[in-house]
Structures are given as structure tokens and as C-alpha cells.
Amino acid sequence: MARLEGSRWRPTIKDVAAEAGVSLKTVSRVLNLEPGVAAATSLKVKAAAERLGFQRNETAAQLRRLDQSSRLIGLVIEDLANPFYSTLARGVENVVRGAGYLLMVASSDEDPTVERDVLRALLTRRVDGLIIVPTGPDQSFLLPEIVGGTAIVFVDRPALSGRADVVMAANAEGAVQGVTHLIDFGHRAIGYLGDDQVIATARDRYLGYCDAMASAGLVPDEAFVRLGLHDTAAAEAAVNELLEGEPAPTALFTSNNRITVGALRAMRRHPTPVALVGFDDFELADVVDPGITVVAQDVGAMGRTAAELLLSRLRSAERPVTKVVLGTRLVVRGSGERRP
Amino acid sequence: MARLEGSRWRPTIKDVAAEAGVSLKTVSRVLNLEPGVAAATSLKVKAAAERLGFQRNETAAQLRRLDQSSRLIGLVIEDLANPFYSTLARGVENVVRGAGYLLMVASSDEDPTVERDVLRALLTRRVDGLIIVPTGPDQSFLLPEIVGGTAIVFVDRPALSGRADVVMAANAEGAVQGVTHLIDFGHRAIGYLGDDQVIATARDRYLGYCDAMASAGLVPDEAFVRLGLHDTAAAEAAVNELLEGEPAPTALFTSNNRITVGALRAMRRHPTPVALVGFDDFELADVVDPGITVVAQDVGAMGRTAAELLLSRLRSAERPVTKVVLGTRLVVRGSGERRP
DNA sequence: TTGTATGCGTTATCAC
DNA sequence: GTGATAACGCATACAA
Numbered sequence: 001m002a003r004l005e006g007s008r009w010r011p012t013i014k015d016v017a018a019e020a021g022v023s024l025k026t027v028s029r030v031l032n033l034e035p036g037v038a039a040a041t042s043l044k045v046k047a048a049a050e051r052l053g054f055q056r057n058e059t060a061a062q063l064r065r066l067d068q069s070s071r072l073i074g075l076v077i078e079d080l081a082n083p084f085y086s087t088l089a090r091g092v093e094n095v096v097r098g099a100g101y102l103l104m105v106a107s108s109d110e111d112p113t114v115e116r117d118v119l120r121a122l123l124t125r126r127v128d129g130l131i132i133v134p135t136g137p138d139q140s141f142l143l144p145e146i147v148g149g150t151a152i153v154f155v156d157r158p159a160l161s162g163r164a165d166v167v168m169a170a171n172a173e174g175a176v177q178g179v180t181h182l183i184d185f186g187h188r189a190i191g192y193l194g195d196d197q198v199i200a201t202a203r204d205r206y207l208g209y210c211d212a213m214a215s216a217g218l219v220p221d222e223a224f225v226r227l228g229l230h231d232t233a234a235a236e237a238a239v240n241e242l243l244e245g246e247p248a249p250t251a252l253f254t255s256n257n258r259i260t261v262g263a264l265r266a267m268r269r270h271p272t273p274v275a276l277v278g279f280d281d282f283e284l285a286d287v288v289d290p291g292i293t294v295v296a297q298d299v300g301a302m303g304r305t306a307a308e309l310l311l312s313r314l315r316s317a318e319r320p321v322t323k324v325v326l327g328t329r330l331v332v333r334g335s336g337e338r339r340p
Numbered sequence: 341m342a343r344l345e346g347s348r349w350r351p352t353i354k355d356v357a358a359e360a361g362v363s364l365k366t367v368s369r370v371l372n373l374e375p376g377v378a379a380a381t382s383l384k385v386k387a388a389a390e391r392l393g394f395q396r397n398e399t400a401a402q403l404r405r406l407d408q409s410s411r412l413i414g415l416v417i418e419d420l421a422n423p424f425y426s427t428l429a430r431g432v433e434n435v436v437r438g439a440g441y442l443l444m445v446a447s448s449d450e451d452p453t454v455e456r457d458v459l460r461a462l463l464t465r466r467v468d469g470l471i472i473v474p475t476g477p478d479q480s481f482l483l484p485e486i487v488g489g490t491a492i493v494f495v496d497r498p499a500l501s502g503r504a505d506v507v508m509a510a511n512a513e514g515a516v517q518g519v520t521h522l523i524d525f526g527h528r529a530i531g532y533l534g535d536d537q538v539i540a541t542a543r544d545r546y547l548g549y550c551d552a553m554a555s556a557g558l559v560p561d562e563a564f565v566r567l568g569l570h571d572t573a574a575a576e577a578a579v580n581e582l583l584e585g586e587p588a589p590t591a592l593f594t595s596n597n598r599i600t601v602g603a604l605r606a607m608r609r610h611p612t613p614v615a616l617v618g619f620d621d622f623e624l625a626d627v628v629d630p631g632i633t634v635v636a637q638d639v640g641a642m643g644r645t646a647a648e649l650l651l652s653r654l655r656s657a658e659r660p661v662t663k664v665v666l667g668t669r670l671v672v673r674g675s676g677e678r679r680p
Numbered sequence: 681t682t683g684t685a686t687g688c689g690t691t692a693t694c695a696c
Numbered sequence: 697g698t699g700a701t702a703a704c705g706c707a708t709a710c711a712a
Contacts, residue, residue, distance in 0.1 A: 008489035012705055023683045028707065036681060053484050058464040059399050059410065060705035063688045070399065072444075072465075080433060081640070083623075086426030093420060093447060102461055104412075105445045107433060121442055124398040125412075144393050149348035264627045283423075284624045287604045300421070352689055363699045368691065376697060400689035404704045 011052040020048035031056060062126070073101045073310065074122035074130045076115060080107045084257050084280060084299055085133070088155065091303025092131055099311050101128070110199070110230070112136035123150065129310045131303075134159035137198065151313040155306040157200040158323070165313060167306040167324045169297040171201050171279075174328030175208025175255065176215075178277040178295040181330060182251045183216045186339050187275060191224040191242045191249035193235055193259045202227070205255040205279055224249045235262025243270045250340035251275035257282050264288065277336040279328075286333060293336025295328045302326055351392040360388035371396060402466070413441045413650065414462035414470045416455060420447045424597050424620060424639055425473070428495065431643025432471055439651050441468070450539070450570070452476035463490065469650045471643075474499035477538065491653040495646040497540040498663070505653060507646040507664045509637040511541050511619075514668030515548025515595065516555075518617040518635040521670060522591040523556045526679050527615060531564040531582045531589035533575055533599045542567070545595040545619055564589045575602025583610045590680035591615035597622050604628065617676040619668075631673025642666055 011019075013027045020027065022045060029037050030045040037045075048054075062070050073096045077085040085107075093103050104127065106118035115135045119142070122130060129151035132139070139159040146152055146164060153165045182190050192209045195202040206227065213220050223245065226238040235258060242249055243266065251274055254260040260278035267274065278285075281296035305324055312319060353367045360367065362385060369377050370385040377385075388394075402410050413436045417425040425447075433443050444467065446458035455475045459482070462470060469491035472479070479499040486492055486504060493505045522530050532549045535542040546567065553560050563585065566578040575598060582589055583606065591614055594600040600618035607614065618625075621636035645664055652659060 010488050014705080024706085025683060025708095026681090029682085032707085038681060041681080053488075055460075056464050057403075057466060057705055059466050060403050060688090061707070063397075063400055063403060063690090063705080064707040065688085066708080068688080079430065081423075081427050081430035083421075083423050083426070086423070086429075087421050089426075089445070090419065090421035090447065093445070097446065097458075102444055102458075102465065103446065104442055105429070105433070106437065106443065107430065118437070118442075120395075124396055125442065126397060126399050148350050148393075261623060261627070264624070268627060268629075282624075283601060284604070284622075284628065287601070287608060288624065288628050289608075354689080364690090365692095365699055365701095366697085369698085372691085378697060381697080397689055400704090401691065402704090403689080403706090404691040406692080406704095408704080 010057075011049075011054045012057070013054070015052055016045065016049045016054050019052055020045045068126065069128050070126045071101050072104060072125060072127045073307075074104045074106070074119075074125075074127040076106050076108055076118055076122070076130065076132045078108055078110050078133055078135070080105060082258070083282065087299040088133075088303040088306075091300040092307045093303075095304050095307035095311070108133070108135045110135050110196075116141065129153070129314055131155055131306050131310055132159070133157060149317070151310050151317070153306045153310045153313065155302060162321055165306075165309045165322045165324075167302055167309060167326065169201075169302065169326050170328055171204035172208035172211065174279060174295040174297070175205040175253070176212040177328060177330050178279060178293075178336070179209050179212035179253050180216070181293070181332075181336055182253065182275055182277055183212065183218070185251075185275065185337055187249075187251035188218060188340070189221065189224060189247065189249040189251070190218075191239075191252045192220065192226070192255070193229055193238055193242075193252060193263060194225075194227045194255045195230055195259065196228050202255065209253055209255075221249075229259055229262070232258050232262035232265065235259040236266045237262075239263045239266035240269075243267070243272070243274065248272070249274065251277075251336075251338075254278040256280050260292065260294075264292070273338055275336055275338040275340075281331060285331075290335045290338075291333025293333045294331050296331050297326060297328050350397075351394045352397070353394070355392055356385065356389045356394050359392055360385045408466065409468050410466045411441050412444060412465065412467045413647075414444045414446070414459075414465075414467040416446050416448055416458055416462070416470065416472045418448055418450050418473055418475065420445060422598070423622065427639040428473075428643040428646075431640040432647045433643075435644050435647035435651065448473070448475045450475050450536075456481065469493070469654055471495055471646050471650055472499070473497060489657070491650050491657070493646045493650045493653065495642060502661055505646075505649045505662045505664075507642055507649060507666065509541075509642065509666050510668055511544035512548035512551065514619060514635040514637070515545040515593070516552045517548075517668065517670050518619060518633075518676070519549050519552035519593050520556070521633070521672075521676055522593065522615055522617055523552065523558070525591075525615065525677055527589075527591035528558055528680070529561065529564060529587065529589040529591070530558075531579075531592045532560065532566070532595070533569055533578055533582075533592060533603060534565075534567045534595045535570055535599065536568050542595065549593055549595075561589075569599055569602070572598050572602035572605065575599040576606045577602075579603045579606035580609075583607070583612070583614065588612070589614065591617075591676075591678075594618040596620050600632065600634075604632070613678055615676055615678040615680075621671060625671075626673060630675045630678075633673045633676025634671050636669045636671050637666060638669075
């Protein structure tokens with residue numbers, strides 16, 4: 001097959017200037033649409049640029065510009081392959097690209113070390129702003145960056161309370177909503193499946209579960225609570241255990257999309273149907289039988305909101321720090337309305 | 341709430357040099373781990389950098405470096421929110437980040453104009469390489485970039501045949517496999533649901549369908565073929581039409597993940613069960629009842645392979661152009677084994 | 681309307 | 697071992 005020969009040479013505005021027989025500055029003016037260039041000169045320059053296949057080196061331009069802005073936004077999420085985060089990322093992308101920014105994405109895999117590494121990498125590239133799903137308990141190493149002029153918005157989970165903008169869901173309230181729904185349908189033995197409690201959303205949702213139970217005068221049976229489930233396989237195993245227990249819960253609250261999927265796998269193999277409400281909506285929730293009742297958050301809106309906050313922060317660093325809490329919505333589909 | 345004051349000043353190596361009482365070049369040597377610096381000097385410099393919170397400006401470094409490499413990879417896919425592409429993206433990310441590159445992602449929404457715009461934006465940022473799911477019929481505008489030294493790998497669909505590396509699935513063969521499976525189970529009236537035929541994968545899979553039918557001595561009934569379906573809603577409507585027709589097909593081949601989801605929605609409302617085989621696996625394929633038989637491709641592997649090809653191209657521009665075709669795998673789960 | 685000189689933050693060259 | 701100086705590709709200030 002053919003070989004690719006990269007000459008690795010790219011024309012600069014200097015080359016264009018020589019080609020057009022004008023000065024470097026005139027080329028710069030034409031390319032930046034600055035006024036004060038004769039129409040004929042402009043045409044000459046454009047033709048020369050076209051002939052040479054000139055393409056501006058945005059990296060060099062950024063270096064010299066007064067504001068040093070890179071028009072680059074960094075996004076750090078847990079896992080790009082998780083539909084929750086990819087939907088979030090798409091929301092962010094739509095807004096920032098509409099404003100002329102390019103998006104750099106990195107997955108942290110919930111590992112604070114990885115998170116620090118990718119953040120450092122993004123910062124050395126001088127991104128104008130960062131949208132971060134924070135991992136671990138302490139993001140204070142980012143404070144100097146905020147002072148240094150990098151805009152930062154946390155999303156899904158709070159961090160650097162009061163020092164950076166945050167967009168998140170009403171996690172506790174949403175969990176209360178979902179668990180109360182199960183209680184309203186007559187359930188008392190409600191199992192709870194949750195992620196690692198170091199994750200803020202996991203803590204808040206578990207609190208919501210406890211609150212809802214307490215409000216109904218119920219005491220959660222510790223045997224029905226499984227925490228620290230971080231993937232579908234762990235959730236599947238935990239649900240299997242719960243359903244095989246004696247007594248078994250009559251209902252389950254699965255507190256994120258990974259856990260709900262794992263639970264569905266486990267429940268397929270169990271003859272006795274239990275009620276199920278999940279936190280997070282997912283694509284086929286309406287297709288399985290029965291449809292899965294969920295506490296839905298608008299993940300795309302969460303991403304868009306975070307991006308808008310970031311852009312607004314870029315425009316005015318003086319705007320007061322904002323925290324946006326997006327409401328959740330109970331979507332009734334059948335699985336949550338089974339009676340004990 | 342608090343206000344954020346960005347002083348917008350960042351220390352440079354010049355500042356570090358002054359702080360450490362050495363020359364700029366010595367700081368550079370220390371930061372780049374170049375040999376020939378006294379241990380004491382090195383410590384002094386490191387301490388000064390630490391005190392000032394120095395962070396190298398990678399953008400400036402790139403500008404002066406001889407190879408001008410940015411350690412940036414651009415990825416252009418159709419839609420980041422589609423699990424197929426986000427899984428692909430994650431595969432790419434894992435490989436390139438492991439090699440010290442950062443990933444810039446952009447969705448083209450299958451629009452050639454958007455594709456050109458984001459590619460131009462990525463190229464002005466001087467990405468070292470591009471991984472592209474090509475949209476539209478002509479990517480020849482990228483040829484100068486290959487010559488200019490940008491490595492390019494196309495993924496999922498071929499482009500610039502023989503001039504750039506490609507990773508794709510065995511689309512026609514996979515479709516043959518799926519449709520033949522339905523034929524083997526006694527189906528003759530097999531409906532085909534496909535995306536817009538300008539998309540290479542859509543064309544190839546439809547060809548596979550036709551081939552499989554022909555091999556069995558069957559003539560596809562035009563009334564059973566619906567093309568140009570680009571989202572779940574369109575697929576759902578098309579399947580509704582097919583299933584309400586007289587006669588209706590006894591089996592369906594849905595040729596991508598969007599279409600399969602739409603078909604499942606439609607089929608939920610139809611009493612007569614039909615057989616179904618889909619192209620692309622998806623997360624809950626084993627959870628719905630019956631499980632969905634699919635022609636699966638390893639999307640993560642496709643992303644990883646594309647990234648590895650790209651890295652290898654970055655290492656040697658002289659390597660012959662390569663085309664990798666990844667096989668598909670029929671996953672039997674129940675929906676494709678219903679008899680007419 | 682156009683051009684010259686300077687500098688952004690870093691790496692490269694070459695001298696000491 | 698260390699440092700002065702040029703240069704990367706472009707924008708900026710200022711001059712003509």
C-alpha cells in the first residue's frame with residue numbers, strides 16, 4: 001500500500017506575506033478581519049493564503065494575545081463510557097462549542113490521583129475553564145488556579161463550597177420522592193442499593209432513603225442496605241443476596257443507573273417479583289417489562305447549565321458564586337407500583 | 341456569596357529563575373530533567389518553582405519545540421450521547437492518555453459542514469493526530485493535513501481509501517450472519533430497517549441483508565425495507581408501519597443500536613411477536629424479555645485499535661497504510677430464535 | 681493604508 | 697555546570 005510522506009512543513013503568515021508581497025502585519029490584519037486594508041490588498045493576501053494552504057496556528061496566537069485565552073474547555077468526568085456522563089458531556093459540548101470553545105474530555109475513574117493528573121495536564125494546556133465531576137474529598141489544590149484566572153464549575157457533586165460554582169441534582173429530595181413512592185404503595189421492607197459513601201451523591205441519596213423511612217415511622221433494616229456498589233456486577237451480586245435472604249425485601253431502591261442495571265439482571269432470575277424504583281432514568285426503562293419507575297434527572301440540562309455557568313464566569317470573574325440545584329422528577333412506569 | 345478575584349497572573353520560568361537566583365536556561369534544564377545540573381542548583385530551582393506555584397505553559401513549549409508536537413489528539417464522532425460513540429471514545433481515551441496525550445472530542449451530528457468546522461478548529465490547535473468517524477462522501481480536504489504531518493485514522497467507516505489508516509467492522513458479513521440466522525429459523529418475510537444510505541455502514545449492512553436473502557433464494561419484499569431511519573423515533577414509526585401491514589414480516593433485522601431501540605418500543609405495543617436480530621449490542625439486550633439476539637461488534641476495541649494505529653503512525657509516518665477489519669459476533673439471546 | 685519593532689513563555693544554540 | 701541570546705508564529709504598539 002501507499003506510504004504517507006509528511007513533509008511536516010506548514011506555511012506561516014510570514015510565508016503568506018512573502019507570497020503576497022506585503023508585510024506580515026498586513027496579512028495579520030486580513031486574517032483577523034481588521035479594518036483599514038485596501039480591498040485589493042485583502043484579495044491579494046487571501047489568494048496567497050489559499051495558494052499556500054495557510055492555516056493559522058491558534059496556539060501561537062494565544063500566546064501573544066493579551067488575555068491569553070485558549071478557547072479550550074476541559075471536562076473531567078468519571079467515565080465517558082457511562083451513558084450518564086456521556087449525556088452530560090454532550091450537554092456541555094453543545095453549549096461551549098456554540099460559544100466557540102473546543103472541549104477536552106478526560107475520565108477520572110473515580111480515582112483522585114488520576115483526577116489530579118488530568119487536571120494538571122489540562123491546566124498546563126491553559127484551558128480557559130474546567131467543568132469537573134469531583135472525585136475524592138478535597139479539591140483545594142485547585143484554589144490557586146481559580147485565583148490564576150481559570151474558571152471552574154463543579155457538576156453533579158459539590159466541591160470547594162462557596163469558592164466555585166456548582167450544578168447538581170436534588171439528590172436527597174429525589175431519593176425521598178422515590179422511597180416515599182414505594183412506601184405509599186404499601187412497602188415496609190425496602191432494600192437500598194448504593195454506591196461508595198465517599199461519593200457525595202451516594203451519601204445524599206442514602207440520607208434521603210433514611211429520611212423517607214423515618215418520616216413513615218419505619219426503621220431501615222440493616223440487612224436490606226447494601227452500600228459501596230460501584231459497578232453493575234457488584235449491584236447484581238448484592239441484589240441476588242437480598243432477594244435470596246429470609247426475609248427478603250418487597251421493594252428495592254437502586255440509587256444510580258449502574259446499580260439499576262445490575263438489579264434488573266439479578267431480578268430476571270428471581271421468580272418473586274419485587275417493586276423497584278431507580279435513581280436516574282435510562283434509555284430502555286420504558287421497554288423492559290414492567291417499565292422501570294425512576295427518579296429522573298435531566299442530565300443533558302445539567303451539562304448545559306454547567307457550561308452556561310462556566311461561560312458566564314469567563315465573562316465576569318466578579319459574579320457571586322452560584323449553586324444551581326436541579327429538581328428531579330418521578331417517572332411512573334410500573335415497576336414501582338407493584339404492591340407487596 | 342463570595343466573589344472570585346482572579347489576579348490572572350502566572351509565574352513563568354523567568355520568575356522562577358529570579359526567585360532561585362539562576363538563569364532562565366537552568367530552570368528549563370531542571371524542569372525538563374536535562375542532565376548537567378548540580379544537585380544543589382536543582383533543589384534550589386525546584387523549591388523556587390514550588391514557592392511560586394509555577395506550572396509550565398505547555399502551549400509555549402510546543403511552539404518552540406522542534407517537532408512542534410502538541411500531545412493533543414482530536415476525535416470527531418457523530419454524537420457523544422450515543423452509547424456506541426461514547427464507548428468508542430472511551431476506548432480511544434484509554435490508549436492515548438496512556439501514551440501521554442490529551443483528547444479533544446467533538447460531535448459532528450452527521451453534518452459535513454459541522455465536521456469541516458470542528459476539524460478546522462482542531463487543526464488550528466495543531467493536534468498531533470485525528471481519529472474521525474467520517475461524515476459525507478468526501479474527506480479529500482484532509483489530504484494536505486496528512487502531508488502537513490497530522491496523523492489521521494478513520495474509524496467505523498472508510499475514507500480517503502489507501503491514503504489513511506482505517507478501522508472498521510465487517511459490516512456486510514455481520515449483516516449476512518444476522519439475516520442468515522433468521523432465515524435458518526424459518527423466516528422468509530424478513531423486514532430490514534436501515535439508516536441513511538449515504539452512511540457507509542448503512543450501505544454495507546443493507547448489502548449484507550440483500551446477499552443473505554439472495555443466497556437463500558429469497559427476494560426481499562420492498563415493502564419490508566425501510567431506509568433512512570436516523571433516530572429511534574423514526575425507527576419506531578417505521579416498525580409500527582411494518583407490523584401493521586398486510587402481510588407483515590415475521591422477522592426484523594434492525595441495523596444499528598438506535599434502530600433496535602426504536603423497534604423494541606414499537607414491538608411492545610404489538611401483540612403478535614416477531615423475531616428480531618439487531619446490529620450492535622447494547623447494555624440491556626440481555627435484560628429485556630426475550631433477550632435480544634444481536635450481531636455484536638467490540639466497540640471499545642475499535643476505539644483502542646484506532647488509537648493504537650494513530651500512535652504508531654505518529655511514531656513512523658512511513659508505515660504503509662493499514663486497514664483493520666474487526667469481526668462481528670452473533671450473540672444468541674432469544675429474540676432471533678422465534679419461529680414464524 | 682501599510683510597515684517595523686517588540687514580546688508572549690518556552691526550547692535550542694552556542695558560548696563561557 | 698551555567699548563562700546569554702535567538703527563535704517558534706503570531707498579536708500588539710506605534711511609526712510612517
